[in-house]
Amino acid sequence: MFAEEWAVFPGHYAGHLTLSFAAILSGLLVSVPLGIRAAGDARLAGPVLGFASVVQTIPGIALLALMVPVMGGRIGFWPAYAALALYSVLPILRNTIVGLQGVDADLREAALGVGMTARQRLMQVDLPLAAPVIVAGLRTASVWVVGAATLSTPVGAESLGNYIFQGLQTRNWGAVLFGCLVSAALALALDQVIRLFELSAARRARRLAIAGIGGLGLILAPLLTQLSGPRAAGPQDRSFVGEVEPLSGRTVTLAAKAFTEQYILADLISRPLEARGARIDVREGLGSAVAFNALISGEIDMSVDYTGTIWATIMKREDVPPRAVMYSETSAWLWENHGILAYAPLGFENAYAYAVTRETAREYGLETVGDLSDKPLTVASDPEFFGRPEWTRTRDIYGLSGLKTRGMDSTFMYEAIASGEVDVITAYTTDGRIDAYDLVLLDEPAGALPPYDAFILVSAEAAKDRALLEALEPLRHAISSDLMRAANGRVDLERQRVREAADWLWLQITGSD
Amino acid sequence: MLLSARDLTKRFGDVTAVCGVSFSLEAGETLALIGASGCGKTTTLKLLNRLIEPDAGEVRLGGEEAHQLPAHEWRRRIGYVIQSAGLFPHMSVAANVAVTPRLLGWEDDRIARRTRRLLELVGLPAQAFGTRRPEALSGGQAQRVGLARALAGEPEIVLMDEPFSALDPLTKDQLIEDVAHLRAELGFAAVMVTHDFSEALRFADRIAVMQAGRVIQAGTARELIARPADAAVEALLEAPRRTAESVSAAFASP
Numbered sequence: 135m136f137a138e139e140w141a142v143f144p145g146h147y148a149g150h151l152t153l154s155f156a157a158i159l160s161g162l163l164v165s166v167p168l169g170i171r172a173a174g175d176a177r178l179a180g181p182v183l184g185f186a187s188v189v190q191t192i193p194g195i196a197l198l199a200l201m202v203p204v205m206g207g208r209i210g211f212w213p214a215y216a217a218l219a220l221y222s223v224l225p226i227l228r229n230t231i232v233g234l235q236g237v238d239a240d241l242r243e244a245a246l247g248v249g250m251t252a253r254q255r256l257m258q259v260d261l262p263l264a265a266p267v268i269v270a271g272l273r274t275a276s277v278w279v280v281g282a283a284t285l286s287t288p289v290g291a292e293s294l295g296n297y298i299f300q301g302l303q304t305r306n307w308g309a310v311l312f313g314c315l316v317s318a319a320l321a322l323a324l325d326q327v328i329r330l331f332e333l334s335a336a337r338r339a340r341r342l343a344i345a346g347i348g349g350l351g352l353i354l355a356p357l358l359t360q361l362s363g364p365r366a367a368g369p370q371d372r373s374f375v376g377e378v379e380p381l382s383g384r385t386v387t388l389a390a391k392a393f394t395e396q397y398i399l400a401d402l403i404s405r406p407l408e409a410r411g412a413r414i415d416v417r418e419g420l421g422s423a424v425a426f427n428a429l430i431s432g433e434i435d436m437s438v439d440y441t442g443t444i445w446a447t448i449m450k451r452e453d454v455p456p457r458a459v460m461y462s463e464t465s466a467w468l469w470e471n472h473g474i475l476a477y478a479p480l481g482f483e484n485a486y487a488y489a490v491t492r493e494t495a496r497e498y499g500l501e502t503v504g505d506l507s508d509k510p511l512t513v514a515s516d517p518e519f520f521g522r523p524e525w526t527r528t529r530d531i532y533g534l535s536g537l538k539t540r541g542m543d544s545t546f547m548y549e550a551i552a553s554g555e556v557d558v559i560t561a562y563t564t565d566g567r568i569d570a571y572d573l574v575l576l577d578e579p580a581g582a583l584p585p586y587d588a589f590i591l592v593s594a595e596a597a598k599d600r601a602l603l604e605a606l607e608p609l610r611h612a613i614s615s616d617l618m619r620a621a622n623g624r625v626d627l628e629r630q631r632v633r634e635a636a637d638w639l640w641l642q643i644t645g646s647d
Numbered sequence: 648m649l650l651s652a653r654d655l656t657k658r659f660g661d662v663t664a665v666c667g668v669s670f671s672l673e674a675g676e677t678l679a680l681i682g683a684s685g686c687g688k689t690t691t692l693k694l695l696n697r698l699i700e701p702d703a704g705e706v707r708l709g710g711e712e713a714h715q716l717p718a719h720e721w722r723r724r725i726g727y728v729i730q731s732a733g734l735f736p737h738m739s740v741a742a743n744v745a746v747t748p749r750l751l752g753w754e755d756d757r758i759a760r761r762t763r764r765l766l767e768l769v770g771l772p773a774q775a776f777g778t779r780r781p782e783a784l785s786g787g788q789a790q791r792v793g794l795a796r797a798l799a800g801e802p803e804i805v806l807m808d809e810p811f812s813a814l815d816p817l818t819k820d821q822l823i824e825d826v827a828h829l830r831a832e833l834g835f836a837a838v839m840v841t842h843d844f845s846e847a848l849r850f851a852d853r854i855a856v857m858q859a860g861r862v863i864q865a866g867t868a869r870e871l872i873a874r875p876a877d878a879a880v881e882a883l884l885e886a887p888r889r890t891a892e893s894v895s896a897a898f899a900s901p
């Protein structure tokens with residue numbers, strides 16, 4: 135069981151542990167001294183606690199995403215670390231202040247009375263008496279941080295969240311479960327280890343301390359498997375004997391946004407690059423804006439994006455030109471403004487389309503989007519869709535304001551339409567589930583929905599590397615919408631692994647493995 | 648002269664807690680500060696060991712002025728006992744007693760000897776009580792440990808703020824006796840704050856009566872009883888006098 139998951143475990147686990155430990159330790163190093171100062175200074179305590187509480191109300195995933203622009207577009211370890219460290223501050227800080235303020239005033243006076251200096255009182259009376267409260271804060275922080283660290287995947291830091299994000303998008307519930315179980319186990323184990331150390335200190339029991347060290351050893355043990363030998367040898371290390379390796383020694387960082395197609399394409403693009411000797415680092419599960427900013431900053435060498443996405447969310451254009459015009463205009467804009475090379479169209483489009491079940495289409499006589507007007511139907515899409523011009527434009531052009539709208543994760547939309555819970559969904563045209571659920575895509579004659587041609591974007595820096603660009607040549611115009619949809623279907627419906635689907639797709643493109 | 652306070656004054660905002668208080672103490676002598684609640688007794692005591700800094704006036708101990716030393720060094724020379732005992736709950740009884748000697752940097756076996764001796768003197772033998780936590784002590788036992796802690800650094804003077812007032816009458820009585828023995832043994836001077844005239848009478852060589860931040864009369868108990876300086880002092884003596892009369896009447900006629 136979980137064979138596939140174990141193969142990538144060392145990297146995910148090590149990433150998760152490093153992030154969590156670094157964040158908790160930093161939180162501790164900042165919070166305790168700050169808490170000590172604030173506990174003795176009411177003017178400081180208010181604002182400091184206020185700030186920390188505000189940080190805490192920011193949802194974890196938003197705080198992590200925010201750290202990317204705050205750190206100038208950096209992705210990976212540092213923004214994740216910064217956000218998690220901030221996150222760990224509040225519980226420790228609050229408990230330090232509360233714990234210190236809770237020390238009996240008579241005792242504090244007695245400490246001075248017996249001749250302690252302020253510092254001696256702090257070390258010998260205040261901190262020991264506040265310690266249980268501070269440690270409780272530390273335990274809370276460590277549970278939070280280990281949990282929240284699963285959210286660092288979208289900002290490009292490897293963690294146990296990789297299982298969860300990829301699993302959610304590729305509907306691999308086993309991977310989701312695995313990621314959750316391991317991170318929960320880690321959180322509980324860390325909590326218990328801290329507790330053991332606390333008890334051993336309070337009771338001066340060496341046995342408990344030894345148990346704590348043992349527990350810590352167990353937590354760290356999986357890292358050893360990673361140290362012993364190079365990263366799990368897998369298809370990534372495939373080497374082609376006898377071929378020239380113009381990219382050897384180069385590491386190419388690929389972005390994969392958080393959906394099936396992106397995972398497959400990242401795997402696919404790795405192949406010609408690896409064949410030329412490049413080492414591939416895939417940052418998977420990235421948010422769209424995060425991926426684009428990382429491309430600008432050069433932290434990502436390559437990503438697959440879509441003309442319509444760049445057009446609307448990056449260029450902030452609201453008009454909808456024809457497909458070819460949009461392609462050339464986005465390419466030119468990216469090159470002129472960011473030096474990003476729109477290398478080549480992959481050949482397929484992944485656009486929004488309104489989809490209904492064959493039954494619904496028949497019942498209401500639906501052929502075009504306009505036919506939806508004034509029907510008592512509910513349309514579901516991902517929550518951001520209803521805030522986008524795509525929606526407002528189609529709504530206004532086709533008179534859809536009478537429809538009920540429901541935001542939901544795209545993973546669940548298909549079940550919802552199959553069960554009749556909703557009537558219309560916005561499907562991605564390359565989604566393998568369109569065929570599987572026997573959905574009908576409604577015509578959209580006015581061209582209100584923008585085209586979404588998939589293209590490979592190469593960062594300014596990476597674009598200088600001719601060998602890199604040459605490696606991508608086999609992918610130019612290589613994937614039709616049908617092919618992409620079939621590959622997606624293999625993962626989403628047939629439950630194949632991303633790698634298997636990519637193998638299949640590669641075979642279709644090149645006729646060889 | 649061991650200790651002298653001259654013109655001590657302390658204001659908290661508009662409240663003048665202590666106003667021009669002066670007194671002195673010879674080595675081994677005991678003084679009781681007595682007076683109504685809020686009259687400035689505790690404040691006066693804390694001015695002596697610099698837990699509160701005076702707005703005016705000075706304190707001298709053995710010829711040295713308080714501010715010639717850092718506050719913590721000054722306090723290590725002066726024992727301090729408070730009503731709630733104030734034992735450190737995370738330390739054993741022995742460790743509590745050993746606190747000031749440790750701060751003074753004594754050698755370990757000197758600390759151990761001193762701790763054992765003091766616990767013995769206050770009636771809590773180290774082998775039975777030394778390793779206990781303060782939470783496992785009765786109120787009277789805790790107060791004894793507090794006393795031992797105050798005396799551990801071999802101070803020439805001990806300040807006691809209502810040390811007995813949280814105890815039941817029998818325990819209180821026993822403790823007053825014990826302090827008398829300790830004084831005979833160790834020979835320290837003491838300033839004790841109390842509300843209770845009979846307690847002051849038994850404990851102290853001299854009594855200073857305070858009112859609204861001032862010492863309105865100081866002298867031996869006999870002098871106070873014979874020549875109360877004003878109506879306030881007289882009022883203070885009234886209750887103990889009546890108690891004494893009814894008690895002696897009760898003992899006289901069975």
Ligand SMILES: Nc1ncnc2c1ncn2[C@@H]1O[C@H](COP(=O)(O)OP(=O)(O)OP(=O)(O)O)[C@@H](O)[C@H]1O
Pocket residue numbers: 659662663664683684685686687688689690691
């Ligand atoms: N830290 C403080 N801030 C403000 N006012 C204070 C402070 N400490 C004492 N006072 C005031 O100074 C006056 C004297 O207080 P003090 O504690 O010395 O009285 P006391 O004689 O010990 O009373 P009690 O017998 O009730 O213990 C009181 O009016 C009190 O309210």
Ligand SMILES: [Mg+2]
Pocket residue numbers: 688689690808
């Ligand atoms: Mg008082």
